Amino acid sequence: MSRRRDTVVRILLLSAITAAFLVPLLWTGLASLGVLPDNNSRPPSWTGPATLQHFSEIGGAEPAFWQELATSTTSALGAALITVTVSFLAAFGLARARLPGDRSLTQVFLVLASLPAMAYVLPLSDLIRRLHLLDSFATIVLAEAAVTAPLAVFVLHGAIVQLPTEWEEAAVLDGAGLLRVLARVVLPLIAPSVAATAIVVFVLDWNMLLVPLVLTSGEVKTVPVAMSDFFTFERELEWPAAAAALMVSLVPLAVLVALFHRVLERFTLQAPAGGDIG
């Protein structure tokens, strides 16, 4: 039957493409375990038994690495929480306030989300330095939260607009105030979208370079900032140790995505179908 043949072809194609995309990561993973290619032999071969030793070498190359990993984790967590909370409120407001031109207003948030960091970090770093707020954990968290907020507003607005308003109206008739409506009616209905947004925002925060880079003079460092140091100061870096560091910074995100792979299907930039507003 042709449908079965279609599926087989599809899976074969997908396997080939996925394998091609994952080879670089596999290579890096093997290097972090000390399994390295020997490109001088003919034909090329592999050297080295697998070992976990290179993971302990990270601390030798970058003494503060584990501290930086903790900073990355806590700042990304804090920033993602703030972003999602603030954006959820604003997205609900946008969806229900019936402001003039609200359709283009939501699209403006997408344009804001597309602004590259370099477009605004210079004056931000200067202002923060003048206010003596440099090297503060809170500064970095709030800046990261601000940077990802427009995207979160756009996504959550898309989710809220699709909700029927009857439940909200019913809750209001029962005497519920805004906070109660948000917590008891709206949030439970779009919880998967909120969780998916939080995860994507967490990944963006965790991987952010320029924003934390220009807001620190080296006291509070995230992992990407520490990685950029190696190259700007041209320090020696051994590949297996670097690969181990890469793996350590990738694995938490991979675990997060694996745990929430079903929830993540709810993250969409899709504009709601049909003209249900305006």
Added chain:
Amino acid sequence: MKLTRCDQLFLFAPLAILLGGWLVVPALLGLGATLTTYSPLTTTFKFAGWANYSAVIHDPEFGEAVRNVVLFTVIAVPLELAIGFGIAYLLRPPFRGRSWWRALMLLPWLVSPIASGVMWHFLFGSATGVIDFVFGWFGGNQAASPIGDLRLALPTLIAVEVWRVAPFVTFLLVPGLAAVPEERWEQATLAGASTFGRITRVALPAAKPLLLTVGMLLTGLSLGAFDTILILTGGGPGTATLTPALYSYERAFETNDWPIGAASAWLIAAGVIGVGAVYLRLSTRRSAS
């Protein structure tokens, strides 16, 4: 529900404070500063009009940077959209383990741009790399790293970026394709449409608004290309991979030419806002019809 003034304040004020305080106010102060000789290191400054912008625009190095980033964007973004769309199309119909497969396919995007730079630096290296390993099998000589080659550097950076971003495009496009009612695919099949026909007559029209939105995001991010290039080439060799963002960063932090750095950063913003204006027109016109 009807929102009172007070409700609206409660809903919008946190976002307004966050965006205003951390993005809008600094950006506007910065915009004002680019019209002066202001620099963080000097105590006095005076009005300079458009002098900083004029200096940036007449700098041949900035011209090179603009040329590179335009090439980067017009090649990388369509490639990312096309490859991302292709994989999303393959991932659309339900099959066992599809959800896992989607998560697996997202892995390259989870690598930060900076880590991607570190990784490819070593993968392109001769002793540790994947290229020489493959070349070795075919009895070839060790190839020089393509990122050091004047002509290959930019295409290589584009390939590295496509590797990281195309999986994210897939992640963003699958929900759009999955939302297409199953009957539409079946109708197309019954009408005798080939795979190509199903893509052009069902998948593409359904995904068009989403492709537009994703395209906007990718264009903005490509115009600000920075992290990976900083690690892999630093803009070199020569100016072969210099981008406006790198130019701006170098002027501001390395050669201490703050006004030039800040003015060129605003030109990046202006470019993205220009693209954004086109996007706003396209996206609102489409939804109005």
